[in-house]
Amino acid sequence: MTSVLISGAGVAGPTLAYWLARSGFRPTVVEVAAGLRSSGNPVDVRGPALPVARAMGLMEELREHATLATGMRVVGTDIRLPMARGDEIELARTDLAAVLYRASRDDAEFVFDDTITALHEDRTGVDVSFARGTPRRFDYVIGADGLHSTVRRLAFGPEERFVHHAGLYIATVTLGGAPADPHDVMIYNRPRRLVALHPARGEAGAAFIFRGPALPASEYRDPERQKTIVTTMYRDDGWRVPELLDAVRNTTDLYFDAVSAVRLPRWSTPRVALVGDAASCVSLLGDGSSLAMAGAHTLASALANGGGFAAYEAEHRKLTTPKQRRIALAAGLLVPKTSLGIAVRNTIGRLGTLTRRS
Template sequence: MRTVLISGGGIAGNTLAWWLARNGFRPTVVERAAGQRSSGAPVDVRGPAVPVIEAMGLLERLRAAATSVTGALLLDAAGAPIARLPMVGAAGRTEVEIPRADLAAILQQAVADDVELRYDDTITALAEDAGGVDVTFARGEPQRFDLVVGADGLHSTVRRLAFGPEAEHVRHLGMWVAGLPLGGPADDPQHVLLHNTPGRLASVHPARGDAMAAFIFWGAMVDGFDHRDLAQHKRIVVEAYQDDRGWRVPELLDRVRAADDLYFDSVSRVRLARWSRGRIGLVGDSASCVSLLGEGSSLAIAGAHTLAEALAGDEHGAAFRRYEAVHRRRTEPKQRFARYAAGLLVPRTRLGLAARNTAARVFTRVRPAAPSPAR
């Protein structure tokens, strides 16, 4: 039985582990965090991810954990609605919006009986030869595996060790995102509330009983940026919004200052010439991230399934190539669309913001709200 080490116990990693276990592999998942993370903004499961989730027998569990959001409200500085944007999917397509942490937890529970899960550890070195990969861990004993897959996100350890420094593959797209739980339900459980000023967005998402605040804004890369430095993250957010007195922004900034659970990172694009080297491959955001703007969770699920099926049918070299050829056709359009999508979400100028809001009003008038998918 071939052994596979998967770095990253999130959406891509656990989906890959589930399918590998059912295709005759012995997967091990190593995760840097000490346990399943509790934070994370809602994400969509749509398109090519839906049949994968259905085949895993998990779609009803996702629906049970879904949010009740039916649309978004654009708000002015006083909090008055400018336009309502309904959630409208393609005809006949099933979509589920679910808190990211709940999706990850459901996937982790699905693999718990078939996969070795190692929390609170990480890979520190990889040494590949013709027969396998020797792996050194920060905490555990060294071990040898037939294959290693990095499913460890934008700041992938496997990518850094096997493919080179992060700076060679990750490009800051000129935008930042921050998010934090508000510790209670939203006043409006059916709408995401969005307030823009030029170059900035503040929002509240009702999630599933514990509302989430988010800040998305344009800004250059920060010298010495450390994606694990909470104090630095708070300072960047507060400085970006400190002159915005509209809507709930001052209150939400106070929440940022007091937070001990703040997600913050660059909105970035990951591009590599190849997603594999020998017996080492990449999946999910570690291979092709367009954070925030690229339907990352759905693509992570679809890509993990494609990789597992390829590995089950071919030797590893051919399997990695086949997986990449198939999955790049899904990810490339998202990467090309990234900056355009960012400009629609957060217009940079007053003129751009006025044009976006006018278009939203027209959209609302000519397209009636579609019924919410069955949950």
């Protein structure tokens, strides 16, 4: 059987392993973390991911993990936008990854607490070295290892060539208590920054999204430096922000990263390919996970049907390219730069609220 090494046990990796196994491939998934990750922001399973989830028989299990959010309120206004989801499901990214892992683990080899350190590709396969495990050879290697992809760096070049700052940073923290409003996401805006309180599944979480210039990764990789960046940005804000900043100071599990777009002229070499955020990150508004599931299914189908990496890329770029073009617009609506911009955005939201009530 054709062997495929997949780097990353997040969303794209287990989805790809599931579909490759059903087409007669032998998938191995390597994950740098020691186990399934424990934190994660709310993401959506929607659009092109829904038929993939249905075909995997996962819709009922995904709904069991769905968040309780049914609407969105803007603090200090009368705006409430209901979340009319239909079949769409919002859930924590960690829950989505766990569901996908359970669906694929019986048909794929999973190796945790290890990572790829070198790739040597030739005409018939790829020799792979690992940080812990012994070297192995695979017919194909797929990078499903996210925005800061190791496979992309080893096969295509340094990250700075392909990862483009979208002008925003995001930090999230779990608050460890019940939300004040069990069903509404609360949005607090000031020029160039936003705080969102999300009810999740009864345990509130906070997200800080703010504008800032591109910084070298070394400037914000240290956890204490991340906390300083967030608390400095929001130190003069009101509402519940002071208590949320206390949560940031005290947490040991702060997620922090730049909102970025990944753009490559091609996603593959003859034996190595990228999928999910590693290939085409659009890390804003929860689209990334749905695109990752859809891309993994398209890639598995292309390999199974003989179309190869070229067929996968041609098809999946139809979904990712329009999303990437709209990142600036989405950022402008979510985190306006000025008070006037916030007022205009709120006016649009108020009209939407009135339309839904009428």
